[in-house]
Amino acid sequence: MTASAVLTTSTYTAPTPLGDLAFASAVPAVDAVAVHGWLAHPASAAWHMGDLSPDEVHDYLAAVAADDAQQGWIGRLDGEPVVYVETYDPARVLLTGVHDAEPGDVGMHLLVAPAPEDRHARRPGLTDAVMSAVVRFCLADTAAGGRGGARVVVEPDVQNAKIAAKNAAAGFRVLREVEVTDGGLTKTAALSVCTHQDFAASPLGDGVAVAPHLRGDLAERAHRHLVAKAVAELAHERLFAPELDGTGGPEGPGRPRGYRLDLDAVTYSFVARTFALEHWVLDPASITRTGHDGRDLPVDVLELVTDLQPMLAIPEDLLATYLEELSSTLAAAMAKRDRELSGVTPDVVRLVAGLTAPEAAGPEAQEPAQHPAEDRRRTAQSFQAVEAAMSEGHPGFLANNGRIGFSLPDYERYAPERGGRLRLQWLAARRAHSHLALAADQSEAGLYEAELSGAERAAFAARLAARGLDPADYLYLPVHPWQAEHRVPITFAADVARDDLVLLGQGADEYTPQQSIRTMFNRTRPERHYVKVALAIQNMGFLRGLSPAYMRATPAINDWVARLVEGDGTLQAAGFGVLRELASVGYTGDVYHRTDRPNAHRKMLAALWRESPLPRTAPGERLATMASLLHRDAAGSALVTELVRVSGVSADAWVRAYLDAYLYPLVHGLRAHALAFMPHGENLVLVLRDGVVRRVFMKDIGEEVAVLSDRGLPEPVSRVVSPVDDAEAALAIFTDVFDGVLRHLAGILAVDGVLGEDRFWALVGECLDRHEAEHPDLDSGVDLRAARFAHSCLNRLQLRNTLQMVDLADQSSSLIYAGTLANPVARR
Template sequence: MAWPAIATRCSCVNSPGGKFIPLSVKSPSRLSRPKRNTNMSQSTLFTAARPAGQFTLRPLLPADVRLIHRWVTRDYARFWGMQDHAPEQVAEFYQQLTAKDPHAALIGCCDGEPAFLIECYRASEDEVGRHYPAQPDDYGMHILIAPAVTPVSQFSWQVFSTVMDYMFSRPEVNRVVVEPDVRNDKIHRLNKRAGFRYQHTIDMGHKTAWLAFCQRDDYQQALLQDSLMNNTTPLLNGSHLTGHDWLQANRLLIRKAIAEFAHEKLITPVDVGSGRYQLAVPNGESEYVFSAQRLALDHWEIDVASLQKQENGHRLPLDALQFIEEFNAQIGIPQALLATYMEEISSTLCSSVFKLQKNNPDSQALVKADFQTLESSMTEGHPCFVANNGRIGFDARDYLAYAPEAATPVRLIWVAVHRRNAHFSSISELSYARLLQEELGQAALDQFAAQLASKDVVAEDYILMPVHPWQWQNKLLTVFAADIANQDIIYLGIGEDHYQAQQSIRTFFNRSQPQKRYVKTALSVLNMGFMRGLSPYYMATTPAINEWLETLVANDSWLQRCDFRILREVAAVGYHNRHYERAIKGDSAYKKMFAALWRDNPVTDLQPGQRLMTMAAFLHVDHQQQPLLPALIADSGLPAEQWIDRYLNCYLSPLLHCFYQHDLVFMPHGENLILLLENNVPVSAYMKDIGEEIAVMNPDAVLPEKVQRLAVDVPEHLKLLSIFTDVFDCIFRFISAILHQSDTLSETQFWQRVAQCVKDYQQAHPQLASKFARYDMFAPEFTRSCLNRLQLANNQQMINLSDPAENLKFAGTLENPIAKWR
């Protein structure tokens, strides 16, 4: 886009004073996250609510030229380089600019009135690209703000942040480059406020400019710091909770509550014909009405737009908290736990509103998105649990800083812990010294060593470990105060690397150095029926368990044929608070507050044409109710049945083999499985959360000493639920519905492919025939195990991980959808 006039532009031009509004502007107090318009046939490409009003971006139109001409010929726009242009010259320039890309020039409006002009370009195709090694995902932008009519505080920043939000809403943009004139002090302040890192000056002929870059992480960190300093973010003043998005969040959650509570036989909607259902409120005159399809495994596919609450012919607002109140006699939450569950519902609603207002790519854009963009773009947590985003313990600032969907870069705290209370464990090939060298580097190690020396302690007596910042501030400084006073715990500082929280909330991906290992930390936040701590006792044996499983997988020809992989937890540190451990009998969250582990990173295995995503992405539906999975299948070029066969070979077949051959089961839900895709076709699966969430369902199994805690005694009739519940009911039920609703694959076709996968496995392993008969995958029905009933009964600790079958809740049976293909 190297047109002659562009060479004279800087990255942003403001009129005097830096405060601008369009000709008529309202000043509402709303402020919310931006939204990208996913229907590009419409004129509006992007929207963002700001204090000055509703900002929108649309393509530049010929009718805009006279207005733009009045802007660019003003004295304040001298850096734009068009002060002597006639209207015809301006028109010709923008006609040429947008000939190849209609979105190269955009008009920004505030409450419908033109307020600023944007030019967007690929840096490698612009003059700036000749001054540094431009990357394919480097994009630049120029901003011209309309002349001021009435001052509006922070208007320039509101425009600038809207443009940055738009730039990073485009999956192809990883870094924004600017080249502002060195004399333009106003834009330097805005650039730095947005996180731009200034490199050096460059001579562009017509000007001397700064070369500056801003990556997604830089911008997100800058926004967080800005919001915390200025206290203007809507999450801190509550303004994001007003309006349509709050209503939509309630609609979505009630839709899910009806579907999942009906699935678990807690409530019983009444069929009134033609696919319509009624659910009467107990002891009241109101009712919920909706359209739904009943699919395999008693799945309720409810049309979200059809859902209404009414009383005597009048529509009532949809209120998820009120829904819980109305039906608690049926769903049975103990009175002592009701308030906590309602708080989790409220927190889940707040999270939903944030996601609705967050500028996520739509499903079509996610087809090409990178791993971590996908990770932060998921709109739903666990598909079965209704209250799945509780995060009890986080305040609004914590949510912005640490929630996975916020994707805010996090720097971990490092501490030194005394070996009399702490232990380090690792796989045999990884030493403590090598781990620290690879994760921290020599400079940080020298700095930490100097701090320990200044404390007059022996460095060799200590183990270094990372800590979640929230855990340090909210738990360790108080619960472990005695240990800190005794210098058994010594604060060293904040690490240099920036991490991104993953969907599991306490696991971090290294954004600064993406080839490094994942880090998982203890986090004493209540979420979905568990306090998200880490047991120091488990940490002592976790690497040994991973090493044992790695050997098992490597030596098993069928698992190798399926290319089944594990993400090893290669090292761990656990710290024991002796006071609490002596005083508290039995299990307690206080015994799981201080531990960390390092996990392999699948990014290191990637080859050209390959990408990663969690299996949760296969269940993803964007804010326009468009699912990602059909778009992935379509992009792959494979027929849907072949694509599903490839997926089942990666996922179901190895799980069957581990169960029948090794009595080995996992927790194979969407977030626990990372899929490797090649040209958007599944080719491999990585299982994670090995040390905490796998079991050998044979108490007499001969296992190495450090692996023996995996052996559990499960009743015979419940063993196969590790497939029927965890895979069929919690994953395939939703995949089947998505494919069916999108006309990608009928549910009959899907379940036939599942049946064929099972038959292929059984035919390949005739030596296991007696086990196939004992644990019959083609049984007519199986026990209906109910996850919400678990959480409703005890939202503090749903199950005992050492005895997973102990607390299970059942409600009759489900028809086996593959039984007819025996």
């Protein structure tokens, strides 16, 4: 290749504010004169090569070109050479023995042409432009002509303040000071690295979109959605009563009408439909907010709370906390919609396609109750796709995605809707200060053998032995990675220092967070148990910890409930099952357990294992959280509507099958055994076949089951006994099922034109009547056809105390009522 060809052929071109800077291999015969002049200038003294002759510079460039561990480059701006760059392999050149080189490390030296003596000929900003271009060149893919670096490595003299400032501006991070010898000269160098992310975030990079989902178009939609939900739910809880404004269509149930809400300084106007149980469905696009001076004001959910504060009466010392939880919910709504619009999160059609996929055959022989491997994989995949796609959170609560304590990177790693995978961290907790409670059919050895591989158990034992500790003195406790980073080494520093807690490292299996955020589903081996861990973040009215003391009884309670369910022929015929929490572990050796009063710090180191539903499903069956039935995607399509459409059965038949699987067993448990569950959307797993609900699994038994009659139960199961009268017992269905789930589902089906509201509630009534007809001998005073029932209000609980909505030990007395509601299935 001729010298003229070299001058016009570039390897890589980087844009700069001064124009494109083109890099090409240095050619000694062409470039030695220019480089010699630069080296001889006083500004280049750091190179220690100012005394070389032109021939010696030529030979130096030739030696670099001949060495496969380093390369020389000339950068030209408008055809004029302005920089000489050396790139090298730091594992083989200069830094051998002082730098722990990683794959993709590219060492770099930089020599910028000295500024011309004529001030008018100088180009302001040249060194910044050159530095930016050189780092881009080092990090750019080789296919684009760059050096393909993962990190750029430099080792400037610590006394060179100018280059230190320039490196910092490009995003270089100083790792440490090292002694470097080059050409017989030794210097103390500031060993520094710069990654793609470091450079992008630097002043010389292009900038990083730290939170790209926080933008106006997504905010507008999220604000309107949350304002619509807030007005609907707070009106449902009778905190105010919107009035008809005379617009809209004719009167009638479920018809869109115009309403207004006049407040002290503003008026909200909107179109809404109303349904049974005082259920409101607002059209978010119709909402306007107008000042009393006639000015249009932005629709903003945070401003709505401040506008409503005279009615809401949130305690002033908790108002900011509530607004922060609502802000986090707003941010999550924007992020969810962004992912849906970009196609990362599947829309309803894709989700339902996964839930209705035909059975996959396996090549190997299987027992009848087992999945072929491919069908099992499909079931787990569609199950978790639906779990991560939820955009609403709790259908009743406004501030339902608070997660106070998570940073943005934490949110991206650990929020359920991100669908990410994580590995649990493991602690060894000294047995003398810990407990392990087991179901009757479990053993310690069996639990750990099932949940940890032989390699993991051997590694953990070896790590304890290496510290001079006896593995037999410890229990293994799984910890959320956030908790392991933010709490274990800080809040429990003393416990770690005295080896009461030993950090063992991460486990092998990958998990995905469920909607309840601290419950993890095993993605590596889906047949293994769920793991529920403590997580010291504030979310929806509670710090999301787990109490070791409270969980001691959990396996025994689950055993008792499971025996009752398995021994009841009606529940078995309905296919109703429970996912047992069959082991719990907790650490109590910390100082927080020795304070006079209980505190949240006592709930930071505990875990439990819950059965996975996957081993209990047959080939062709699919799983979905019941919360998914209330999900609408970014286009407004409802998952339940699509399920009905593709199922091939009528809406009547679909709803009847769902009620038979969900409502009928709950009614039976209450009427036959005074047994009440907490059957909201996240606590039920639906088992579907061909898009139709066939049966359900109930979970979260230990914390949320209650026996509502005065009956003797063995210790420690007696904790769940909470006698109430028949009217309050009926609220286990009225509040948690009718008001908490079915009113939302009925509204979706009615608005979508799938099933009229009257017909929906008629089917509910038929389900209740069928149970009564099939069990005439049950001696129960619970009347689910009563004319009215007490109106229990969830948001009022959170507004009263956003830090702790209810006392888990006495939930009944913590409730807030707002009169009564008309029962949509009351006797006519």
